[in-house]
Amino acid sequence: MPRGHAAAARVVEAAPVFAALxxxxxxxxxxxxxxxxxxxxxxxxxxxxxxxxxxxKHLQTLSRAGLVRSQRRGRERLxxxxxxxxxxxxRYLEEISRQWDDALERLRRIVE
Numbered sequence: 001m002p003r004g005h006a007a008a009a010r011v012v013e014a015a016p017v018f019a020a021l022x023x024x025x026x027x028x029x030x031x032x033x034x035x036x037x038x039x040x041x042x043x044x045x046x047x048x049x050x051x052x053x054x055x056x057k058h059l060q061t062l063s064r065a066g067l068v069r070s071q072r073r074g075r076e077r078l079x080x081x082x083x084x085x086x087x088x089x090x091r092y093l094e095e096i097s098r099q100w101d102d103a104l105e106r107l108r109r110i111v112e
Contacts, residue, residue, distance in 0.1 A: 010092055017089040020065035025050055026058045030081065033068060038078035 020026055032044055041052050041059070048055075059079055062068040066085040070077045 010095075014089050014092045016065040017067060017085060020061050020067055023058070023061075025054070026062055029055065029058055029062065030067065030086075033079060033081040038071065038073075038080045040076045040078055042076070044079065 021030065028048070029044060033039060041055050044059075045052050045055050050058075059068060059070070063070065067082050068079050069082050070079045072078075
């Protein structure tokens with residue numbers, strides 16, 4: 001795959017992740033789940049002003065972005081962080097940062 005196509009594919013893959021993380025409530029859910037282990041919706045809403053129905057909708061958005069997954073245990077659904085997807089998004093950000101650093105260095109050399 002040509003370099004431009006690979007870069008475009010990474011953007012397409014990363015876009016839903018960053019869109020899903022663009023909400024304060026979803027970021028809070030990710031933070032809660034990052035402690036490890038699985039949490040129920042009841043646990044995720046404890047101490048917040050967000051309803052269970054709202055948290056469910058946010059979890060569905062995060063799930064569609066590949067950031068969380070759930071597993072049914074008895075009558076409840078337990079949610080956990082999908083760390084691989086988050087790690088890929090982090091690597092994408094590092095790559096973009098390196099590209100900007102390289103571009104700024106080239107500009108600095110031209111200006112000097």
